[in-house]
Amino acid sequence: MSQFEVVRDVGESLKELLSTSLKAAGFTTVTVSNDRPKKDNMKSLPTVSSYLYHLSFAPGYKERTDSLVTTYSKDGHLVEYYQDAPVYMQAHFILSVFGNTPTEENLLLGLLVKTALENPILFGEQLKGESFFPDDQVNLFPNLQADFNESVSFWRSLNEEVRPSLFYHVRFRVESERRSGDLPRVLGRDLAVHQP
Numbered sequence: 671m672s673q674f675e676v677v678r679d680v681g682e683s684l685k686e687l688l689s690t691s692l693k694a695a696g697f698t699t700v701t702v703s704n705d706r707p708k709k710d711n712m713k714s715l716p717t718v719s720s721y722l723y724h725l726s727f728a729p730g731y732k733e734r735t736d737s738l739v740t741t742y743s744k745d746g747h748l749v750e751y752y753q754d755a756p757v758y759m760q761a762h763f764i765l766s767v768f769g770n771t772p773t774e775e776n777l778l779l780g781l782l783v784k785t786a787l788e789n790p791i792l793f794g795e796q797l798k799g800e801s802f803f804p805d806d807q808v809n810l811f812p813n814l815q816a817d818f819n820e821s822v823s824f825w826r827s828l829n830e831e832v833r834p835s836l837f838y839h840v841r842f843r844v845e846s847e848r849r850s851g852d853l854p855r856v857l858g859r860d861l862a863v864h865q866p
Contacts, residue, residue: 679799716769724762754846813837
């Protein structure tokens with residue numbers, strides 16, 4: 671497993687979640703894209719864009735120290751070692767809709783809000799790619815700090831007209847593969863009493 675691929679896999683997981691939700695609601699002709707949301711990149715309408723526009727460290731990031739990991743080897747023996755602590759990240763996404771009419775865009779935006787509301791945690795089969803661990807769960811949060819000014823800044827940076835958008839972030843972790851050697855374990859002690 672190449673765990674650094676998790677950034678890509680988070681985007682693919684969100685894209686698949688939106689696509690599945692749209693199809694379940696009967697919108698089988700809607701394309702979901704994670705390309706830069708420019709009119710030139712929209713090959714067919716309607717298209718839902720789920721674009722990763724920023725990556726940041728999660729709030730509360732602190733200096734990390736090694737953590738003690740206890741696990742079992744393939745032959746069932748207890749193994750302990752030190753491993754770098756994970757880094758928690760936030761992937762910031764902007765969700766937007768390129769539709770045939772404003773009414774269609776508004777309808778699809780409402781479905782995106784409902785999908786995020788009903789899926790605040792992605793886990794199991796919802797996580798696409800090989801970078802996730804079997805017990806991984808990633809949180810999907812609305813970005814409450816994003817406002818109209820951020821939306822205007824984003825669309826102007828692409829030389830696009832301002833369009834209704836939703837801002838979300840996904841919290842996930844990046845694990846290090848660097849670890850110490852196995853630590854020797856104390857399996858027993860022999861005590862002796864010495865009399866002078």
